[in-house]
Amino acid sequence: MTIALRVIPPVIRTARRPQRMIERSLMVYRRTWIIIVSGFFEPLFYLLSTRVGLGQLVGDVSVNGKVVDYATFVAPALMASSAMNGAVYDSTMNVFDKLKHSKTYDAVLATPMGIGDVTLGEIGWALLRGLLYATTFLVAMVMLGTVHSPWALMAIPACVLIGFAFASCGLAAVTFIRSWADFGWVPTATMPLFLFSATFYPASSYGKWRPLLQISPLYHGVALVRSATTGTADWSILGHATFLLAMAFFGLWVGSKRLNRLLLS
Amino acid sequence: MGDQPIVARGLTKLFGDFTAVDGIDFQIERGEAFGFLGPNGAGKSSTMRMIGCVSPRTSGDLSIFGLDPSNDAAAIKARLGVVAQQDNLDEQLTVVENLVIYGRYFDLSRAEAKRRAAELLEFVQLTERSKSQVETLSGGMKRRLTIARSLINQPEVVLLDEPTTGLDPQARHILWDRLYRLKQQGVTLVLTTHYMDEAEQLCDRLVVMDGGRIVAEGSPRSLIDDHSSKDVVELRFEADQNEASAPALHGIGERMEVLPDRLLIYASDGEAALQEAHARGARPQSALVRRSTLEDVFLRLTGRNLVD
Ligand SMILES: Nc1ncnc2c1ncn2[C@@H]1O[C@H](COP(=O)(O)OP(=O)(O)OP(=O)(O)O)[C@@H](O)[C@H]1O
Ligand SMILES: [Mg+2]
Numbered sequence: 001m002t003i004a005l006r007v008i009p010p011v012i013r014t015a016r017r018p019q020r021m022i023e024r025s026l027m028v029y030r031r032t033w034i035i036i037v038s039g040f041f042e043p044l045f046y047l048l049s050t051r052v053g054l055g056q057l058v059g060d061v062s063v064n065g066k067v068v069d070y071a072t073f074v075a076p077a078l079m080a081s082s083a084m085n086g087a088v089y090d091s092t093m094n095v096f097d098k099l100k101h102s103k104t105y106d107a108v109l110a111t112p113m114g115i116g117d118v119t120l121g122e123i124g125w126a127l128l129r130g131l132l133y134a135t136t137f138l139v140a141m142v143m144l145g146t147v148h149s150p151w152a153l154m155a156i157p158a159c160v161l162i163g164f165a166f167a168s169c170g171l172a173a174v175t176f177i178r179s180w181a182d183f184g185w186v187p188t189a190t191m192p193l194f195l196f197s198a199t200f201y202p203a204s205s206y207g208k209w210r211p212l213l214q215i216s217p218l219y220h221g222v223a224l225v226r227s228a229t230t231g232t233a234d235w236s237i238l239g240h241a242t243f244l245l246a247m248a249f250f251g252l253w254v255g256s257k258r259l260n261r262l263l264l265s
Numbered sequence: 266m267g268d269q270p271i272v273a274r275g276l277t278k279l280f281g282d283f284t285a286v287d288g289i290d291f292q293i294e295r296g297e298a299f300g301f302l303g304p305n306g307a308g309k310s311s312t313m314r315m316i317g318c319v320s321p322r323t324s325g326d327l328s329i330f331g332l333d334p335s336n337d338a339a340a341i342k343a344r345l346g347v348v349a350q351q352d353n354l355d356e357q358l359t360v361v362e363n364l365v366i367y368g369r370y371f372d373l374s375r376a377e378a379k380r381r382a383a384e385l386l387e388f389v390q391l392t393e394r395s396k397s398q399v400e401t402l403s404g405g406m407k408r409r410l411t412i413a414r415s416l417i418n419q420p421e422v423v424l425l426d427e428p429t430t431g432l433d434p435q436a437r438h439i440l441w442d443r444l445y446r447l448k449q450q451g452v453t454l455v456l457t458t459h460y461m462d463e464a465e466q467l468c469d470r471l472v473v474m475d476g477g478r479i480v481a482e483g484s485p486r487s488l489i490d491d492h493s494s495k496d497v498v499e500l501r502f503e504a505d506q507n508e509a510s511a512p513a514l515h516g517i518g519e520r521m522e523v524l525p526d527r528l529l530i531y532a533s534d535g536e537a538a539l540q541e542a543h544a545r546g547a548r549p550q551s552a553l554v555r556r557s558t559l560e561d562v563f564l565r566l567t568g569r570n571l572v573d
Contacts, residue, residue, distance in 0.1 A: 020369050110345075265320060
């Protein structure tokens with residue numbers, strides 16, 4: 001119990017009102033709900049392209065010993081990547097302006113709200129959106145016939161966990177960003193992850209590079225989601241989940257410490 | 266302890282090895298309007314941020330409502346209203362939403378937050394702009410909205426960091442009027458300014474800050490009485506002649522200040538001093554007799570002007 005508490009940064013432990021930050025985001029997005037709805041169509045188009053396009057060219061693939069068609073193989077990877085991209089977007093773009101320009105957090109911190117509330121609230125918002133996207137993504141996958149097991153429902157918490165890991169680290173990263181130009185580095189980090197995380201080809205095809213997959217957080221996310229939607233989970237998911245959790249807490253530590261330094265100096 | 270919501274002893278703030286606030290002492294009485302008057306970089310905002318629990322002090326004691334900001338920040342902040350130097354309204358929300366969400370940060374129910382928001386918009390005369398986006402407001406309106414926002418939790422003490430800097434005279438007068446009403450309702454006001462007229466208008470008591478230290482303290486009237494004469498004669502000579510005209514005027518009044526653009530003679534009887542200057546053959550381009558202000562106090566204490 002005490003050890004479990006100790007992995008949580010002190011300012012996070014004292015958070016009392018993170019839900020207020022989420023309430024604020026709901027107020028903002030109440031008017032721009034269209035952005036959220038449009039989030040449904042993006043995965044749909046992606047999935048369609050793998051179904052009608054790529055799927056015709058590429059043959060079947062084996063996942064944990066189960067042979068599936070290519071669309072079934074690649075859809076969970078796209079779902080995991082979309083969870084990553086959404087979380088990174090929400091925790092960087094969405095936070096940067098409030099942090100550096102409009103001084104939104106300075107105003108928030110003049111109230112009983114603290115750094116822990118801001119940190120958890122913004123990550124919480126990213127997760128809430130992630131939950132929504134993951135759900136619509138899964139619905140799209142069911143519609144396109146790329147889901148073959150009721151275990152697929154577990155892909156949703158898996159995506160939330162991916163979101164947690166990337167949102168925390170995104171929040172930590174955004175505290176180091178000085179200007180909008182620095183955002184050019186974000187794809188530099190996420191693009192290779194997207195391409196080299198057993199997304200488009202199975203881990204076995206990575207040959208002697210295969211051990212390198214282990215250091216890609218998205219690989220662990222893809223493995224989790226894929227084992228859920230194909231119904232092929234085994235004990236290895238514990239390792240993948242642990243990796244993502246560790247990454248999430250690392251981001252929480254760095255992010256909350258940095259925010260504290262930037263906003264309460 | 267008396268009824269003093271804020272007491273500071275040896276309050277110090279360092280940024281790296283730069284001393285922004287250098288061991289200052291002050292106490293603020295309940296219900297008064299207390300001012301920090303000082304030029305750019307005097308340490309006013311640094312002091313306000315320490316009181317507002319958003320900047321940890323480096324050393325010294327600071328007690329707010331009898332609590333310590335380093336242990337009880339949330340409890341203290343629940344009873345404070347804060348208007349920061351730089352506007353920090355929520356640009357992604359409308360005018361009324363700014364107030365409602367702020368109320369929520371203070372744990373007000375939605376209904377109560379909405380009720381108070383409507384009331385406060387009335388108070389700062391922004392009811393018609395209730396649904397506007399914040400960025401469409403003028404500077405003066407933004408400042409009024411920020412003040413309304415700071416009142417959503419019905420604070421006992423309101424911290425106002427340069428509430429009217431950058432506003433036109435009319436907007437400033439509207440603000441002063443609102444602040445005056447707050448004071449009448451018994452709210453303690455703590456404000457910083459580098460405008461002497463603002464300090465004279467609003468403050469019961471003030472401290473003059475310079476270079477992180479407090480150099481004088483008192484009511485506006487007593488500061489002027491203690492540190493300046495009743496009248497001031499301002500003489501402007503042709504360019505570069507101010508310095509050269511000084512020797513001939515020595516001994517008139519109590520004291521003389523030579524500034525680049527004018528000469529100031531401090532005297533209890535300004536008219537008499539001006540006549541004496543004329544009698545000695547001084548031919549300034551313009552001459553003016555006026556009452557001493559806090560500006561003169563500041564010049565006396567620091568050798569510099571408040572606003573540069
Ligand atoms: N976060 C910071 N890091 C380093 N130095 C700082 C920081 N904040 C303030 N200072 C320095 O501390 C000194 C006092 O600043 P402060 O903002 O308290 O002055 P001020 O009296 O409010 O001035 P102004 O009238 O310009 O607002 C200044 O020299 C300023 O540069
Ligand atoms: Mg200031």
